[in-house]
Amino acid sequence: MSRVDLNLLMALDALLSERSVTRAARRLKLSVSAMSRTLTRLREVTGDRLLLQAGRTLVLTPYAEQLSQRVPALAREAEATLSRPEHRFDVATLKQRFTLRTGEGFIDLLGATLTDRIHRAAPGVQLRFAPKADWDAQPLRDGLIDLEIGIVKTAAPEIRTRLLFRDRYVGVCRIGHPLLRNRVVNVERWSAYGHVMTSRTGDAESPIDAALESPGLRRQVRMVVASYTSAMQLARHSDLLAVVPQSCLGNAFMSDYAASNGLQGFELPLDIPAFNISAIWHPRLDHDPAHRWFRAEVQELCTEAYPPHPTLDSSRPCP
Template sequence: MSRIDLNLLTALDALLSERSVTRAALRLNLSVSAMSRTLARLRVATGDRLLLQAGRALVLTPYAEQLGQRIPALLREAEGALSRADPRLEIAALEQRFTVRAGEGFIDLLGAALIDRVHRAAPGVQLRFAPKPDWNAQPLREGGVDLEIGIVKTAAPEVRARVLLRDRYVGVCRVGHSLLSNGDVSIDRWTAYPHVDISRTGEADSPVDVSFASRDLRRSVPIVVPSYTSAIQLVRQSDLLAVVPYSCLGNAFVPEYATANGVQSFELPLAVPAFNVSAIWHPRLDHDPAHRWFRAEVLALCLAAYPRTASRDRPSST
């Protein structure tokens, strides 16, 4: 494109419609001599004289007549492509599918509330929840995923994130478990029972594992599952213990989720850092009106479900 000056399209449109160098110069706020030089450049670029003297007026060549039918539409298309995106969006008429990558806990506890909220404003929107086997940012980069919900663990420096809620880890056991029969849970009594570990990769890489390793502690882990919801189902049917995010035990929309699943929570007898749950997306969608609206709906839902929350747009970090 180094040989093409798109500004010539504007000048050509003015010359073809005005059929006068003087009037075209006035229209574009140029001097007559500058417009004459531009006409000369156009003649070189097109290989056609474009405008010819006919008495005291200028007339178009046959090729210029053809261009006169094409240039206005072409100019509008170019201006539209290079103009700022129109922020106006008719939400009620929006028909779009958003692909969200999230853990099973988010889907189980907030999936129904999210689609209900979205459909009240935009009944033509469809949500597709995609599996989340890892934290690879490639689906976000390639457009296979529009929004990811979870902890920011990607090494991709360009992704954007907004904190949806501040979460912490708690222990869970079945209702009536003997662990809770004698008051506070000590670390010795806690580690005396077998544990369910949760790991998407199958490795001992959770914050609980890190806390154990830093204190040179050991626990019995006879089973590892890929999701918190699976761990809760195992706990409710056995004497196994698990560590899950507090948000997985219910929210303002489903306050009795833990009780309905036959489990109860307790504070952990060792320190495990709290963490942020974020909405994560690729920066190409920063200013997309539909995506901005959807991000706002997800944030509003989380604020309503978990009132103690903070949010801010920021680049991700590992």
């Protein structure tokens, strides 16, 4: 392609549309003499005179008339291809599917809000929520998952993360549970009730049980389920207690979520560290304009939904 000069394509587009060497030069920010030399080169390359004098104006040759139907689109395509991605990104015309791997709680509490938010800005975008069976990074590497939301539990060194919000564990039980008849929930009374534990892997150990080792207590784990939403449903319909992230009980958009589902949150009588909920993705998507826009939308939504949480009051339904 030694004879191909894309600068000539841009100059040809300007000359054919302006039909004036002076106006074409002004459009491309060149001198008139430089544009005249470019026209000479174009005539040599194409073997056609392209523009001819007709009195005080220039007219197109029949071949130039044919080119005028094709060159503008070619020039725009060449410029878009060789420009930075963000310069050709238009969210309103974006047609893409983003696959997210999240917990069921995120889908229940923010899935509809996120979908509405994305649809307003980009009607051609579809969201797909994939089940979160584990924390394996391979689907991110393989492009099967565009964005994961949750705790970072991968050792993959290349994976990118961004903090969305801070979360912490709280207790949850059905409204009217006898545990909450007294305002203060102590560890002895709490551990004496039956518990439903959440574990994606099926392991019957958690940070909660590790914290109980210090006072020398064990809770009575009667059921192990794979999701926090399942644990909450079981607590709603029984005297079982559950431990869930506080984000599962509601947010700024759904402040009455726990109460409307017959549940009440309370402070755990244990010192359990807070933890980060992050957006997780593969670095090949770092500079993709569509993915950058999508990440920013997710982060803004989470910031609005989960401002710093107040201390739970066990005497009333969790906000």
